[in-house]
Amino acid sequence: MKQITDEEIMLAVANGALKKLSILFDRHHVRIYNFFYKMTQNKMVSEDLTQEVFMKVLKYRTSYKEGNFTSWIYTIARNIFSNYYQKQKKERVNLIEDDITSSEEVLFTSNNKDELEHLQKSLLKLNDKDRELIVMNKLQEIKYEQIAEILDSSANAVKVKTHRALKKLKEIYFQSVKTVSNEN
Template identity: 25%
Template sequence: MIASAKNKRFQTLVLPHLNSAFNLACWLTRSRHDAEDVVQEACLRAFKFFDGFHGDDGRAWLLTIVRNTFYTWYQKNHEQKQNTLFDEDLHSADAQDAAGMEHADNNPETLLMRKDSERLLQQGLEALPLEFREVMVMRELEDLSYKQIAGVVGIPIGTVMSRLGRGRKLLAKILAPSNPEA
């Protein structure tokens, strides 16, 4: 009976956030396959230690485990994975549309420009150093609060705000068109 109560609570508080966990893992690992491994390991850890979870924010708790699992994985595999290419299939505009982000304007020229802009933004995010990319993904793509991000990453809120500010400036610099005359 106790095990089924744990299962039900786990299903209610944690499992609805698997998409967020997978999204974060994809951005951190830069690989759909590796992200699947990280999320699977994180879910196993989450279930194993679920008895110690006494909060209400299963999403932030799971993302913390995903992040920690990633860093464990990264330490083992970092040399091989630093040169992994961006997974275009995972982060394409079509995948975002399938997730419910419908576009009102279906003009082919507008769609092409939007897809190109999304591609440039994704490449810009991918080019950010990991410490900036992870907070940018959690804030801008996963819509976590500064407090939640601080809890997930284990840093003060001020550091979260600083990393977001610096990450946004770096992203703007990366996305700025290069000036050949400068």
Template identity: 45%
Template sequence: MMAVAQGELQLMAELFERYHKRIYNFLLQMVGDRAVCEDLTQNVFYKAIKYKHSYRGGKFVSWIFRIARNNLADHFEKQKRLNQNIDVEALGERPESVQAPNEEVAHLYQVMERLDVAEKELIIMHRLQGISYEDIAEMTGSTAGAVKVKAHRVVKKLRKIYFESA
């Protein structure tokens, strides 16, 4: 990314190839709509190019996921403004294209929808995307210890909700 920041934009294609699936999958888990996630993923990499000069070194994955998280927050805010009269009952539903392959996993996804956005994001980044606590801490401006404690609490909450609703 340092080379891209210095003007070698053709190298962004390699970074895109390495990271676009992880970004897309993260966004898909958060949003649940494939078409929207394609647009959001494209926008993440557009912003990475646009704001290439803000990259100051460090782990690229932390930097690109910070852009993805900000992009996601912008998307949710825009949706909130556009959908003032949305059907509250439909909010917890996942489209069929994202349904899990078996009942237990489908139930887990339903339970995850009951978490708040920050909790869901933490579980998806760490447990599903395999992002380390240290990298998540860098993205969120926290410490690895604090992130680990939050993750533990969210897993405990998720486990409780999962077994109460089984």
């Protein structure tokens, strides 16, 4: 039996088969949540933003036009994150929670929790655009072509920007490692 594509399901939802949205939710909510979590480092905010994405999918279902569903839903997620970030910008607080989430909630694993925490803090020191590229490509495993569609850019430009963002992350990570080791 052929599995129905996300695009076919979304077209059905757009045409009134609202119960089928649960299939898309089941397929995508964890990845959308992880995207937000990597951007905010806040579980509750990530849950709220994920819920908002699917509310927008339902609200704007008739605007979906046979394009790549993953690109469409990540465009919605990016817009929601941008709105959230703008609201938080004025009263920006440290979004890093003291407790480390369980390894099930984190996309990558590490035997050393200190290294994982350090990597997460380093990721938060990047600007939002660089962090978003790393989260989408390396942690969400979205292909350059899809990211290009989401960002309205070219795949080559996305590849170059992602490479540069990774280089910045590496510099931040190892710069603060040196600082800590020099203090000891």
